[in-house]
Amino acid sequence: MGKKRFSVLLVAALLLSGCSTPLVGREREEKAEMDLDKTENVIYLAGGCFWGIEALMQSIPGVLDAQSGYANGTGPEDAAYQTVCTGTTxxxxxxxxxxxxxxxxxxxxxxxxxxxxxxxxQNRQGNDIGSQYQTGVYYTNDRAKETVERIAAIERGRSQAFFVEIGPLVNFYPAEEYHQDYLAKNPGGYCHIPREEMELFAGLRIDPGDYQKPAAEIIRDKLTAEQYRVTQESGTERPFDNAFWDQFEKGIYVDVVTGEPLFSSTDKLKSGCGWPAFSKPIEAAAVVERPDVSFGTRRTEVRSRAGDSHLGHVFAGAPESPNGVRYCINSAALRFIPYAKLEAEGYGYLLDLFGS
Structure with a gap:
C-alpha cells in the first residue's frame, strides 16, 4: 500500500472507557500497539458507512489506495466491527x-x-444511525491540517449547522477483510451515497485545488464594488443590464474570484430572464446548490465550489432548456474566457468541450 508506518505503545491517557469483545481473525499482539501514519499525502475521512466513502475515493483518478477502518476510538482491543457497532468505543x-x-x-x-x-x-448518515457513523476529517501533518481547516471553514460557512469533526488522527485500525473493497465485491450492496454522485468524480477533470479561494483582503482588492456585492454579499445585479446576458461567443465562464471553470457557451440558453442562463455546469460538482428562503421565497442558490462565490439560482421547469433546468447566473460573478484564449490562459484541458 506504499505506507510508511511506525508503532508506539498506546498512551493510557488517550484511552477512553468502552466495551470490549474478543478480536476475531486478528493477532492480539499486533493490535496491542497503535499505528501512527506518517505518510505525507494521506487523509482520513469518516462519512457514515465506510463502504460508500471507500468506493467514492477509489473512483477518483489520482487516489492510490483507500482502506476501510476504525479511527479515533478507545484502543486496539475494541477495534472490531461487532464492538464498534455497540456505539461505546x-x-x-x-x-x-x-x-x-x-x-x-x-x-x-x-x-x-x-x-x-x-x-x-450528528451520529448518522443516510439510514445509518450511531456514533460510529459520525462524520469527521482527520489529518496527520501540518500541511494537511491547513488544507482541511481551510476547506472546513468554507463548508461551515455555507451550512446552517456543521457537525463534522475536524482534528488530528489519534489512532486507526484497518477493518476486517470482508469490509475492504466491499462494493467491488458486492456491486449491488448497500450504499448510502447515490451511485450517480459517485460517478461524478470518476471523470474528474477540473481540480478545485488549482483554484483556491484567496484571502479576504485580496478578494476585496481584486473585485469591483459590484462584483464584491454579488459574490461576497449574495447580491443580484440588474436584469438585462449586465455583461453576458445576451452574449453567445464561444468560450467558458469562470468564477471571477478564483478562475475555476463553471459554465460553457455550449450550454448557454437564449432565456428571457435577463441574466446569463445555462442548462448545466461544465461539471456538476463544480457548483454547490443550497436552499434559499430569503425575501419570503423558496429558491435554490448556486455557489462556486472552491471560491464559495454566490453565483445566482437554479430553476426547474424551464421550457427553453433541453433538460428543463435553468441556471440563472449573475454576470458579475463570472469572467469570460474566449475559445481562442483557452490554451494561453491555462484552460487548454477543456478544449474538447467544443469538439474537434
Missing part, C-alpha cells in the same frame, strides 16, 4: 485515503467528500 467508520498530489489535490478529495455527506447531522 468512540470509533468512527473511517477510510484511509492515500493519493498522488501530482494527479489530484487534497482540496478535490475533501470537496468530493463534502459533496456526498450531510454535515448538518
Amino acid at each position: 468512540g470509533f468512527r467508520e473511517t477510510v484511509r485515503v492515500e493519493y498522488d498530489p501530482e494527479r489530484v489535490s487534497l482540496d478535490a478529495l475533501l470537496l468530493a467528500y463534502f459533496y456526498v455527506i450531510d454535515p448538518t447531522v
Whole structure:
C-alpha cells in the first residue's frame, strides 16, 4: 500500500472507557500497539458507512489506495466491527485515503467528500444511525491540517449547522477483510451515497485545488464594488443590464474570484430572464446548490465550489432548456474566457468541450 508506518505503545491517557469483545481473525499482539501514519499525502475521512466513502475515493483518478477502518476510538482491543457497532468505543467508520498530489489535490478529495455527506447531522448518515457513523476529517501533518481547516471553514460557512469533526488522527485500525473493497465485491450492496454522485468524480477533470479561494483582503482588492456585492454579499445585479446576458461567443465562464471553470457557451440558453442562463455546469460538482428562503421565497442558490462565490439560482421547469433546468447566473460573478484564449490562459484541458 506504499505506507510508511511506525508503532508506539498506546498512551493510557488517550484511552477512553468502552466495551470490549474478543478480536476475531486478528493477532492480539499486533493490535496491542497503535499505528501512527506518517505518510505525507494521506487523509482520513469518516462519512457514515465506510463502504460508500471507500468506493467514492477509489473512483477518483489520482487516489492510490483507500482502506476501510476504525479511527479515533478507545484502543486496539475494541477495534472490531461487532464492538464498534455497540456505539461505546468512540470509533468512527473511517477510510484511509492515500493519493498522488501530482494527479489530484487534497482540496478535490475533501470537496468530493463534502459533496456526498450531510454535515448538518450528528451520529448518522443516510439510514445509518450511531456514533460510529459520525462524520469527521482527520489529518496527520501540518500541511494537511491547513488544507482541511481551510476547506472546513468554507463548508461551515455555507451550512446552517456543521457537525463534522475536524482534528488530528489519534489512532486507526484497518477493518476486517470482508469490509475492504466491499462494493467491488458486492456491486449491488448497500450504499448510502447515490451511485450517480459517485460517478461524478470518476471523470474528474477540473481540480478545485488549482483554484483556491484567496484571502479576504485580496478578494476585496481584486473585485469591483459590484462584483464584491454579488459574490461576497449574495447580491443580484440588474436584469438585462449586465455583461453576458445576451452574449453567445464561444468560450467558458469562470468564477471571477478564483478562475475555476463553471459554465460553457455550449450550454448557454437564449432565456428571457435577463441574466446569463445555462442548462448545466461544465461539471456538476463544480457548483454547490443550497436552499434559499430569503425575501419570503423558496429558491435554490448556486455557489462556486472552491471560491464559495454566490453565483445566482437554479430553476426547474424551464421550457427553453433541453433538460428543463435553468441556471440563472449573475454576470458579475463570472469572467469570460474566449475559445481562442483557452490554451494561453491555462484552460487548454477543456478544449474538447467544443469538439474537434
